[in-house]
Amino acid sequence: MDSEIKNIKKWNILYPVYINSKKTIAEGRRICVTKACENPTVTEISDCCNFLKIPCAIELDKAYPRDFMQRGRVRVLLKREDGTPYNPVISSRKQLMVSVAELVRRHPNRTKKQEPAASSAAGSSKSGKGGKKKR
Numbered sequence: 557m558d559s560e561i562k563n564i565k566k567w568n569i570l571y572p573v574y575i576n577s578k579k580t581i582a583e584g585r586r587i588c589v590t591k592a593c594e595n596p597t598v599t600e601i602s603d604c605c606n607f608l609k610i611p612c613a614i615e616l617d618k619a620y621p622r623d624f625m626q627r628g629r630v631r632v633l634l635k636r637e638d639g640t641p642y643n644p645v646i647s648s649r650k651q652l653m654v655s656v657a658e659l660v661r662r663h664p665n666r667t668k669k670q671e672p673a674a675s676s677a678a679g680s681s682k683s684g685k686g687g688k689k690k691r
Contacts, residue, residue: 564613567631568649571620572596575657584622587653593660598628600666604659605632610642610652 573584577592585592598614605612611633620626634641634652641647646655660666 564631567611567613567633568652570601570630570632570649570653570656571626572598572601572628573620573623573626575601575653575660584620587650587657591654591657593657596657596660598630600660600663601630601656603663604656605630605652607659608643608646608652608655610634610646 571584572595573579574586575592575596576585577589577594579585598616602612602614613631614628615631616628618627618629620629632652634646634649636642646652
């Protein structure tokens with residue numbers, strides 16, 4: 557494990573923006589919106605990597621270059637030194653992003669309370685618009 561930690565700079569990087577459904581492709585999303593999850597955090601991504609038995613390391617002091625307010629990234633090691641993947645199901649970064657996004661949606665720390673509040677707020681704003689159009 558010590559030799560792996562020394563070579564952490566050679567590990568693949570996974571920013572939360574890559575799997576965020578609220579971002580556009582121009583803003584940095586790397587997978588399609590239907591497979592992406594809403595506002596993932598670095599700790600959720602790390603938990604999912606640990607669940608998939610993929611070595612990972614959190615770097616909280618790093619920021620995404622296109623959006624420097626987005627703090628944190630996860631470094632992952634997909635393959636061993638001999639080239640075999642740690643998880644045989646996941647052999648590429650794209651597969652990792654899709655499977656992590658799927659697991660983040662089912663993460664136990666996720667709350668479902670935010671979704672109904674957002675839909676009710678949208679409903680009230682529509683009724684307000686209808687009243688302003690009449691003269």
